[in-house]
Every structure is written in structure tokens, then in C-alpha cells.
Amino acid sequence: MNYIGIDLGTSAVKLLLVSEAGKILNTVSKEYPLSFPKSGWSEQDPKDWKKAIDEGLKELLKDQDALKVKGIGCGGQMHGLVILDENDEVIRPCILWNDGRTDKETRYLNEVIGEDVLTQNTANIAFAGFTAPKILWVRDNEKENFEKINKIMLPKDYINYLLTGVFASDYSDASGTLLLDVKNKCWSNKMMEICSVKEEQLPKFYESYEVIGTLKKEVADQYGLGDDVIVVAGAGDNAAAAIGTNTIKDGSCNISLGTSGTIFISCDEFKDNKNNAIHNFAHANGRFHLMGCILSAASCNKWFCEEVLKTKDYSALQEKIDDERLGNNDVYFLPYLMGERSPINDTDARGLFIGMDMSSDQSDMYQAVLEGVAFAIRDCLEVAKDLGIRIDTSKICGGGSRSALWRKIIANVLGIRLAIPASEEGPGYGGAMLAMTANKEYGSIEECADRLIAIKGYEEVDETIRERYQKKYEIYKKIYPGVKQLFKQLKQA
Numbered sequence: 001m002n003y004i005g006i007d008l009g010t011s012a013v014k015l016l017l018v019s020e021a022g023k024i025l026n027t028v029s030k031e032y033p034l035s036f037p038k039s040g041w042s043e044q045d046p047k048d049w050k051k052a053i054d055e056g057l058k059e060l061l062k063d064q065d066a067l068k069v070k071g072i073g074c075g076g077q078m079h080g081l082v083i084l085d086e087n088d089e090v091i092r093p094c095i096l097w098n099d100g101r102t103d104k105e106t107r108y109l110n111e112v113i114g115e116d117v118l119t120q121n122t123a124n125i126a127f128a129g130f131t132a133p134k135i136l137w138v139r140d141n142e143k144e145n146f147e148k149i150n151k152i153m154l155p156k157d158y159i160n161y162l163l164t165g166v167f168a169s170d171y172s173d174a175s176g177t178l179l180l181d182v183k184n185k186c187w188s189n190k191m192m193e194i195c196s197v198k199e200e201q202l203p204k205f206y207e208s209y210e211v212i213g214t215l216k217k218e219v220a221d222q223y224g225l226g227d228d229v230i231v232v233a234g235a236g237d238n239a240a241a242a243i244g245t246n247t248i249k250d251g252s253c254n255i256s257l258g259t260s261g262t263i264f265i266s267c268d269e270f271k272d273n274k275n276n277a278i279h280n281f282a283h284a285n286g287r288f289h290l291m292g293c294i295l296s297a298a299s300c301n302k303w304f305c306e307e308v309l310k311t312k313d314y315s316a317l318q319e320k321i322d323d324e325r326l327g328n329n330d331v332y333f334l335p336y337l338m339g340e341r342s343p344i345n346d347t348d349a350r351g352l353f354i355g356m357d358m359s360s361d362q363s364d365m366y367q368a369v370l371e372g373v374a375f376a377i378r379d380c381l382e383v384a385k386d387l388g389i390r391i392d393t394s395k396i397c398g399g400g401s402r403s404a405l406w407r408k409i410i411a412n413v414l415g416i417r418l419a420i421p422a423s424e425e426g427p428g429y430g431g432a433m434l435a436m437t438a439n440k441e442y443g444s445i446e447e448c449a450d451r452l453i454a455i456k457g458y459e460e461v462d463e464t465i466r467e468r469y470q471k472k473y474e475i476y477k478k479i480y481p482g483v484k485q486l487f488k489q490l491k492q493a
Helices: 046-061 103-122 131-141 143-148 155-164 171-177 189-194 217-223 237-244 298-308 314-319 362-386 404-414 427-438 445-452 463-492
Strands: 002-008 012-019 024-031 069-076 082-084 151-153 168-170 204-206 211-214 230-232 253-257 261-267 279-282 288-294 332-334 352-354 393-397 417-421 455-459
Touching: 002 046, 002 155, 002 237, 002 427, 012 046, 012 427, 024 046, 046 155, 046 217, 069 155, 069 237, 069 427, 082 155, 103 131, 103 189, 131 143, 131 171, 151 155, 155 168, 155 211, 155 217, 155 230, 168 171, 171 237, 171 279, 230 427, 237 253, 237 261, 237 288, 237 427, 253 404, 261 362, 288 362, 298 314, 298 362, 314 362, 332 362, 332 463, 352 463, 362 404, 362 463, 393 404, 404 417, 404 455, 404 463, 427 445
Parallel strands: 002 069, 069 230, 168 204, 253 393, 393 417
Antiparallel strands: 002 012, 012 024, 082 151, 211 230, 253 261, 261 288, 279 288, 332 352, 417 455
């Protein structure tokens, strides 16, 4: 039997056809556009997701026995606000996770409603990318659209709705809405009241590995699939990637270098996170996790290479950076191109180079970009350390993890060994694994991961390089506090 994993990303959807033994039989990727209507805004048309998946599924199943497919699982970009009217029509473009328009609403939630109230009711404080501030923004700025809302969905839940007709979500993805009481796994009455939302406008909950339904007949017929194909609730992209990298056991860690960057720490029990600088979410295995998220990671690399240097030859740039240069660069970069989430929660923050002199060249600046992302992830790791969590090894996944240089930088900036999974498919593979487990191919998510996930190598810490980076990090962490007020002035200018 075979399974389809869907990774609904920010710039593209990736579809995987995976056998019950975990072998990847086919992969297809389909891109779709991003829209930036105003500075700091980020939107997408859900119809573009549907079109990409329609085309992708047909290509994925070409020359395959579609009737062998028994389940579908989706991992998707988190926090996006998808709203439908009573006719199930999309009301407006989806406001994405990296959209920064909700500074006013975020401050209202944190400062007027209060961080203590938010933490008590959701286990988190408000960040601009979360869904609840976006709901408030629509209510206060697009009254006509707000009054049309019949269903509120997250991106991957919209895809599941198209496939099954079932209005559902899972706890891991819903954790990022700021409407979920994470500890008690239910919608928060207090937050629904604050956001003027009714519970009937919100989806029913399932665990990520639970079946929400089967394919609608017309959908199954469209792709030549059986109408007995199950669809699981799926998970937010980082929780799905954690399944796909076997970051499941208590204390296990995964670092993801995608468009954004995350450090994901699995927890068997709910943990009180009193400093609120990182997120306290449900995991796709039915338990919990802590997560630090930086808004720009591999996107910084792409921006500097393609927009600034006008090249796509990333490897040529990286070849010039040898071990002797690591930890010896005097140029620093703040990777806040879209503002920043963890741990500073500042929508006004922007990218910044500092430390250049007449001897600085593009290699120094490029190295600073890679190091700046690593330092920002280190900021999140330091918050976890303050909570008493100790990490000595982490998995690493995402497009940026394919760079041996970047892996070496991250290992030594963080001072932890990196385990490199044999499969780099992350959320899509995790989605397929959730579907396998739901169809009883394996007794549990843990058994499935232990059987299917292998490690192909490690990036070890070099103590000499680590010590150099420790000194550089002491300088790096002073830069943002030193320019924080300047960012606010730049916004007002």
C-alpha cells in the first residue's frame, strides 16, 4: 500500500508518494506566487494552492497504480488566516504566517488584554504572525469581510476540507492560532470572546494521526483514487517535520532551515513557559513541544544571493569560506528581513549589516548572513536553556540543511552535534507517516518513526571553532538591543 504526503509550503507545495515501507516512489513540487500588497504584508490566494495540488497529484500518480494509495496526510504552513463564506467561497487572500500588519492588534492583546491572561488561556502570548491578531485586523479593517465569515481555517485544513468536505483541524496547527487552550486542548472561550468569534465558525479537533474522513467521490474520481482513501488531520509544518525526522521522544530536538527557521523541542508533558519568548504548542504525536521560530532563515540566503548579488550559484560563494574563516568574521548580520518573532517579538526589526570596513568583501557579508541566521537560532536555544532544557544533539532538516558549510556554522554556533536524516523531505514525509499510522501499518507514530527514519551522518562540534563563535555571539547579542529604538524611528520616518 502507498501513501501521499503533502507539504503545503510558503512558496510551493511538495507532494510525495511513499510506500508502506517508507520508500519514496515519486515527488512533485509546484510553485505558486506570493503577494506583498504593502510593506510588511504577505498574502496568498488559496485557489493557487488548489491549482498546484490538482496539477501535482496528477503528475505524482502518472504511471503509478493509484488504487494502491490508501491514505493522505498534510503538513502545512502555520498561522495563515483562511476565511470562507456561507457558500464555502474564499472571502479574501490568506494572510500568511510572515505577515507583519498586525502590530497594533498584537500590542492590544499583549498590553491591554495582558500577557498573563493570554498565557493562562492559551499558554502563549501574541505574536504578529499568529492567527488571532489577524482576525482582529480583519474585524477592525475589513468589516464587510468579517461579517461574511462562516468558517475560519488554517491553510492545510483548507486543503483537507477540499479533499473530504470535513471541517477539521489538529492541535499542533491550532496551537499557533492563539485561540487554542494548549494545555487543555480545546478552543478558549476567553479568546473567542476577545476575537468576536463563535465556536461554530471554528473546526472540530482531531489528533494529527486520526482519520477525519475519506476522499469525496468526485475528488477520488478526478485522480483515479479509491473513494476509501483516508485523510488524516495532519499537522503544522514543524510538527509534521518533527514526525518526519523522528523528533518525538521527550527532549529530542529538530532544527529546520526553511523559509523560516525553527528549533523544535519535543516534550512528553506540558511545560509552563513563563518567559513566553518561545512557543508552547501541542505536538503531532498527541503530546507537546516548545518551539523558537525566526521569520527569515533560508530566505535570507536566497535574498542576499539572488536579489543582492544576482546569482544562484550558492556553492561558488560557499567554497570561498574555509574553516579558518569560521568565527573570525568581523561583519555581523541581523536576519530580521520580515521583522522577528522569537525571542524578541518585534515587527519593526529589520535586516542590518554592521562591522564592515574597507577590507570587507562580498564573502564576508555572505558569511555574515549564514552566521546571523545561526546566531538568531542560538537566541532561541538560550531561552530553552533558561527553562532548564539541555540539548546536546539535534536533527536538522529543510532546504538550508543541504549546505555542509551552513550545518558546520550552526553546529558550532549552537555548540551541539547535528544529526542528518537520510530523508530530507520533512513535513511531507511526516504527513505520509501520520497516514500510515492511521491505517494501522504501524502500531504508533513512535514505532513508525523508529522503523522508517535513519540518520546518514553527523555534523560534529569543532571546539576551536565553537570557542571562536562563542566570543562572536557575545558581541552579536548586543547588536539588537543597541539599535532597537532606531528600528521604531525608521518605521515612523
